[in-house]
Amino acid sequence: MDTNLALLLLLAPLAGFLLNIFIGKKLSGNVSGILGSVAVAVSFAVTLKFFLQVNGGGEPINVNLFKWMTLANFDVNFAFQLDQLSLLWLMFVTGIGTLIHIYSISYMHGDENIHKYFGYLNLFVFFMITLVMGSNLLIMFIGWEGVGLCSYLLIGFWYKNHDFNDAAKKAFIMNRIGDLGFLIGIFIIGYLFHSVDYIDIKNAITSGNLDIDMTWLGIATLCLFIGACGKSAQIPLYTWLPDAMAGPTPVSALIHAATMVTAGIFMITRLNFLFDLTPDVQNIIAIVGAFTSLIAASIGLAQNDIKKVLAYSTVSQLGLMFLALGLGAYHVAVFHVITHAFFKACLFLGSGSVIHAMHGEQDMRYMGGLRKVMGVTFITFLISTLAISGLPPFSGFFSKDEILMTAFHHNKVLWVVGSIASIMTAFYMFRLLYLTFYKDFRGTEEQKKHLHESPSLITFPLIVLAILALVGGAISLPGHSWLNEYLSPILTNHIEHHELGTTAYMLMGIAIIGALIGIGIAYFKYIKQGFVPGKDEEITGFSKVLYNKFYVDEIYTAIIVKPIYALGAFFKNVTEVAFSGFIFGLGRLANALSTQGKVIQNGSIGFYLLVFVLGICSIIAYIFLK
Amino acid sequence: MENILEQIGIDNYIYLSTLLFCVGAFGVLYRRNAIVMFMSIEIMLNAVNLLLVAFSTYHQDAAGQVFVFFSMAVAAAEVAVGLAILVAVYRNIKNIDIDNLKKLKG
CATH class of the missing domain: 1.20.120 (Four Helix Bundle (Hemerythrin (Met), subunit A))
Known part of the structure; x- marks a missing residue:
């Protein structure tokens, strides 16, 4: 059954x-x-x-x-x-x-x-x-490749636009780099444990008499982490995710915010018993996660495309989850995955509703004032924005606070990095909210006439997700956590329990104040001063660096793509010319020889007969006169 | 039979058949008319047949003469095929000069 x-x-x-x-x-x-x-x-x-x-x-x-x-x-x-x-x-x-x-x-x-x-x-x-x-890991790999394929198909869904196709290819290729790491990791684990089955590996580890080379295990978990980096958009493989926004907005919500990009976190949580054995790799994961979170959040500060902001926000939040994974707090990472799935899906679907009303316009500089016409979208968007900014009692507060608290107990530097990323998150999310929904409409008159609230099939999922974003934190309240008990059979290590003492309340206070500061700056700049980001060419100074995403794509082009092109050009212009010169030379030689031979076959029967007789004569001469 | 050989001598048969063979060979090389070439080939064949018969008698062995019968029968069949080809060629190009057959070259 x-x-x-x-x-x-x-x-x-x-x-x-x-x-x-x-x-x-x-x-x-x-x-x-x-x-x-x-x-x-x-x-x-x-x-x-x-x-x-x-x-x-x-x-x-x-x-x-x-x-x-x-x-x-x-x-x-x-x-x-x-x-x-x-x-x-x-x-x-x-x-x-x-x-x-x-x-x-x-x-x-x-x-x-x-x-x-x-x-x-x-x-x-x-x-x-x-x-x-x-x-087992091989079946996970089937799914892993399959979701990558579907991501490619859906990013490039509007295939008539060439840029969208390029974005799809970029996502696929970046993922392939990670997938190779994942595959190598599987091979090494298969070699070490003679099995790729989760339960077998777990039993081998918990049985106590484990006799494997820890260096190789470290390489294996590092390779698995590279796989997770590709799928879950961490440094250095994160650049595909913002470009993946070329796909239809619901796809961004489902694949590139709520589910597929959390596959890396799922994999690491699933194999928590392996990662626990390799603390060095865990440190790498924590550092990569924290810095991804910071860098993506800072890029998010200066983006003007509504979906790009959300994309960088996703990368940043995934970074926080990896921070938690690296610190061994798998249950906290899972908690944030769930709350993030609720509020980020809601935000993406809300932005889809806005884009729907704007007839495809995604630039926030041409929005504004939508609060008046799109009531439901606005309310749900506001709830989710408060959740991602980390204000109580919204779900994001609880999960983000747990991550930061774990970081505080392990490593103060990572805590500071994570906290700065959270303040930035609060700022750019409210910047997004203010630019989109407040003040007056900045688009064309034509667009203004067509503004409308989306139909109920669109608003219904928004309402459900907003409610979940509001109450989702209840699954793991500080002090009494249903989630931690539920997950305890999966996690081999004892779940750390942080007492609800002075430190905890102080950290919560700092987090809330940080979020409020971020919101306050956004309020001051975009509501009080009514600032609207200028045209692309007017952006100067550091915000230009941020707007251009730290020129990461350009750097990748310079240090990876260009050398590969140069290598390709070398093979094409030098190696191939040399080899094909040799091969074609042989061909031309055979051709020249056969052209000479062709002359003999001239079709004249008399000539054939003469040669025939001369041949017989010479054979006879050879036999009898030698 | 022995008398004839005694009277004429085996060497004369060899000279005759060599002469006939050379006549045939030069005929094949020199003439351009396909029928004449055919005749020349037949002369060469019969030169060989003559030599076979002569040696058969010389060695008192009938096998050589039997072999000549076979060779003549095969030659007759070959002539029938060859002439049929020539008729076909003539019907197509209205002459049987072998230089015209160069056209058959692809």
Whole structure:
């Protein structure tokens, strides 16, 4: 029974994908949207059933379908595992997935390829479920590659725009770099443990008599972390995520904010017992996370594209999650993943609602005053903005505060970096809010006439997500944490418990004051002074550096792309010329020889006969006269 | 039979057939008319047949003469095929000069 239900959970989105791709063209857009939504909703319903079962003390569900392959000295099973961690992930993947599918029915209405859109979105959910449900690293890798593919397909969904295609390729290639690291990590782990199954590896470690080379284990976890860097957009592989905003906005919300980019965090949490053994790699993770958070937040300060701001904000928040992972506080990272999924999905969908009303305009310099016409969008956006800025009692406050508190107890420098990033977050999010919703409308008269609140299919998911962003913090309140108890079977290390003492309250106070300072500066600059960012060429000084994203793309072009082009040019102009000169030379030689030989075959029978007779004569002469 | 050989001598047969063979070979090389070339080839063939018969008698061995019968039968078949080709060529180009057959070269 459980096996069948688990298969239903896995295969419902795949069925949705197949139906939409093969017969979707004959269906109307709404039907194909409903088909896609129902497919994901079925998965959500099954997940909910399992979740309640496991949360109520039930055993994790293991489904072993068949033996997939036998390598040198270990077997790989095609098996799935529904334990506390994967069910938690599936809850918000399928839950938010369903909401975003519903949202898309209205948002993508009238697009000529809407059936493909829902097909790809369903395929994405299928691969995400595979990634999360798999019981070993190779099945996770199937999902890992699959979500990368769907991300590529959906970023480049409007394929007629060349820039969008380039963004899709960039995302795919950046991810490939990380994927290679992930794959190498899997190989090393397979070599060390003779298994890639989570439970086997965990048993090998907890049994106590572990006899493996720690250096190799360190290399393995570092490689896995590189994989996580690619998928979850950390330094140095983060540049694809802001460009990925080329895709339709619901895609950005689902893939590039709530679910796919958290795959790296899922993987590290899943393998927490491995990372706990390699403290050096954990330090690297914490430092990379903290600095990604700071740099992305600072770039976010100067962006004018509403989706770009949210993209850098996502990178920054993911950095905070990696900070928590690096400090060994996996439950805190998971907590922030969940609250972030709620408020960031809501923010993206809200920005989609704004873009919908503005007929595709994404530049905040031409928005403003939307509060008056888009009431629901504004309220939900405000709630989510307060949540991401870290103000109580919104969900973001609790999760961010836990991360900063953990950082404070481990490493003060990382705490300072994280806190600065949080203040910046509060600033740029309110900058976004003020520029978009306050003051007067700055677009054209034509646009102003068409401004409208979005239809209920768009506002319904916004309201649900805003409520979750408001109350989501309740799953792990300081002092009494449901989440920590729920996750305790997954995490091998004892969960650190921070007493609710003076330090904790002081840190909360600092965090709140920091957020208020950020908000205050934004209020002063954009409401009191009514400042509107100038045209691109008017930006000067440090904000120009920020606006141009620290010139990271240009630096990558200079130190990686250009040398590779130069190497390619070298091979093309020197090596290939030399080799092909040699090969073609041989060809020309054979050709020249055969041209000479051709003369002999002139078609004259008399000549043939003469040669024939002379030949016979010379043979006879040779035989008898030698 | 022995009388004939005694009277004439095997060497004269060899001279005759060598002469006939050379006449045939030069005919093939010199003439351009396909039928004449054919005749020359037949002369060469018969020169060889003559030599075979002469030696067969000389060695008192009938195998040589039997072999000549076979060779003549095969030659007859070959002539039939060759002449058929010549007729076909003539029907196409209205002459049988072998220089015209250069056109067959691809």
